[in-house]
Amino acid sequence: MRRHLVYNAADHISPATATDPYLRPAFPLANRLRRASWNIVWLLLYRPSPRPFHAWRAMLLRLYGARMGPHCHFYPASRVWAPWNLICDEQVTAADHAEIYNPAPISFGGHAILSQGAYVCGATHDFDDAAFPLIAYAMHIGSYAWICARASVAPGVNVGDGAVLGMGSVANRELEPWTVYVGVPAVKIKQRRRHT
Numbered sequence: 001m002r003r004h005l006v007y008n009a010a011d012h013i014s015p016a017t018a019t020d021p022y023l024r025p026a027f028p029l030a031n032r033l034r035r036a037s038w039n040i041v042w043l044l045l046y047r048p049s050p051r052p053f054h055a056w057r058a059m060l061l062r063l064y065g066a067r068m069g070p071h072c073h074f075y076p077a078s079r080v081w082a083p084w085n086l087i088c089d090e091q092v093t094a095a096d097h098a099e100i101y102n103p104a105p106i107s108f109g110g111h112a113i114l115s116q117g118a119y120v121c122g123a124t125h126d127f128d129d130a131a132f133p134l135i136a137y138a139m140h141i142g143s144y145a146w147i148c149a150r151a152s153v154a155p156g157v158n159v160g161d162g163a164v165l166g167m168g169s170v171a172n173r174e175l176e177p178w179t180v181y182v183g184v185p186a187v188k189i190k191q192r193r194r195h196t
Helices: 029-046 054-063
Strands: 002-008 086-088 100-101 106-107 120-123 123-125 134-141 179-182 187-191
Touching: 029 054
Parallel strands: 086 106, 100 120, 106 134
Antiparallel strands: 002 134, 123 134, 179 187
């Protein structure tokens, strides 16, 4: 599956905003204000909430546009960059310090898990363009997929149903369904037994 580019800052931000392209904002003012508002809510209402209050945190994410299935467990120290670009089926889990950087939509199938410190990165920069614009990709993490502790998924990489990305591993290309990957960069080491 090819990477699906959704956002290119060069198409949205006027070169007139700064003479040095490295000083241009990557997002329009409305987006930056919305994120500032969300960060305040995260700091004051989401982060200090008791660990068992999953429904409370799901409600806060929904208030900012997230589409959350039932029984999602997002822990207090988990981070979502843009809730309005988050789509979760049922029982999706994001452990403490898991981070979803989603300038473009990222969807999670049912029972997908992000363990402690896992990082799903939805954007990078076009280093071949002199203006170095931010570019963001739509991504999908499949049902029953498991991104283990401190593992990272690179921009535009899709993770198949039931795939496992081992602890500290880095996925820089698509992960096949029901397959276990480890390493930097992650390589396939074995098939996972299907349980659905």
